[in-house]
Amino acid sequence: MKNSFDEKILDEAQDWINANQKVVLATVIQTWGSSPRQVGSRMIVNEKGDFSGSVSGGCVESAVVSECLSLIKDNKPCKKIEFKVSNESAWEVGLACGGEIAVYIEQIH
Amino acid sequence: MKIKTLEEILKKKSSKTEFAILTNLENGDSEIYLPGTSPKGEFSKYADEIENFFKSKKNGVIENSEIFVETYIKPIKVIIVGAVHIAxxxxxxxxxxxxxxxxxxPRGYFASEQRFPEIKVINKWPKEAFEEIETNSSTALIALTHDPKIDDPALQYALKNKFYYIGALGSKKTHENRCQRLAEAGFNNDEINSIHGPIGIKLGGKSAPEIALSIIAQLVSQTYKK
Incomplete structure (x- = not known):
């Protein structure tokens, strides 16, 4: 049986929006190899760079936060980002576990 | 995602409805999908794929497309007998x-709303209480009163209705006596042995939160064994 674990990130997104914050939702949409979080894992980021939830085990969160901030600044609706260990930014943000993930970020507007 | 869609998702979640969120990764459009209905607009040509994701209770991107499907299933129902400290x-x-x-x-002084805010507390004997709860083989029972008058009828109901997890609090001795009573009531060994008693995994703790943790750990592990 699959459990219905739910980390209540969307509930928190609603609270942030009610507090007049700009919110970007980040979702793991694909994984390859060994990745710390499963597809559907979520994180939210506001315009100040505060974040809640996770899309990895701490490996790429900082990069996701800056991507989310750019999305707000450039006022774009959404973007797909892939993180690979072979990525040239691997030393900075790559997945230490050797997996790959695709994260989709979107503004809630 | 639109704020309106987010509000709709939260409403569906709190009403324990099963649904999926469909997202077009190219343009950011998202839509709520209810199983058995036809997906709307740009998602309509993926009806079969979406339904398959739903059936396998999986999340993912539909092959050769830019459509992401995230499914929400109903939470697992857990019935606790005994509005005690561990509960x-x-x-x-x-x-x-x-x-x-x-x-x-059934004991009113335990089953008060003040002790359990936001939880459905049924202040009745198990036999009547089960008439108010819809149960099936995806339901779990945690019996905590260690009082045969209250626990036994609930355990019998759970066994007859094939709950996937049944646990009962009490010492080894209490559990032996319980097993004997169930045998006398006509339950076979397999049924009786399916009860987790003494309840919980061995953590070593004795306090109420530690016992609760050992019970919930066992419940989660049994959920994935099913």
């Missing part, structure tokens, strides 16, 4: 794990 901690753990809890206790 208060179980409720706390269950909240984070998204189990849906109902508590049965």
């Amino acid at each position: 208060q901690y179980l409720v706390d753990f269950a909240k984070n794990l998204n189990f849906e809890i109902s508590i049965i206790d």
Whole structure:
């Protein structure tokens, strides 16, 4: 049986929006190899760079936060980002576990 | 995602409805999908694929497309018999794990709303209480009163209705006596042995939150064995 674990990130997104914050939702949409979080894992980021939830085990969160901030600044609706260990930014943000993930970020507007 | 869609998702979640969120990764459009209905607009040509994701209870991107499907299934129902101290901690753990809890206790002074805010507490004997709860083989029972008058009828109901997890609090001796009573009531060994008693995994703790943790750990592990 699959459990219905739910980390209540969307509930928190609603609270942030009610507090007049700009919110970007980040979702793991694909994984390859060994990745710390499963597809559907979520994180939210506001315009100040505060974040809640996770899309990895701490490996790429900082990069996701800056991507989310750019999305707000450039006022774009959404973007797909892939993180690979072979990525040239691997030393900075790559997945230490050797997996790959695709994260989709979107503004809630 | 539109704020309106987010509000709709939260409403569906709190009403324990099964649904999926469909997202077009190219343009950011998203839509709520209810199983058995036809997906709207740009998602309509993926009806079969979406339904398959739903059936396998999986999340993912539909092959050769830019459509992401995230499914939400109903929370697992857990019935606790005995509105005791351990139950208060179980409720706390269950909240984070998204189990849906109902508590049965015929003793009014235990089953008060003040002790269990936001939880369905049924202040009746198990036999009458089960008439108010829809149960199936995806339901779990945690019996905590160690009083045969209250626990036994609930355990018998859970065994007859093939709950996937049945646990009962009490010492080894209490559990032996319980097993004997169930045998006398006509239950076979397999049925009786399916009860987790003494309840919980061995953690070593004796306090109410520690016992609650050992019970919830066993419940989660049994959920994935099913």
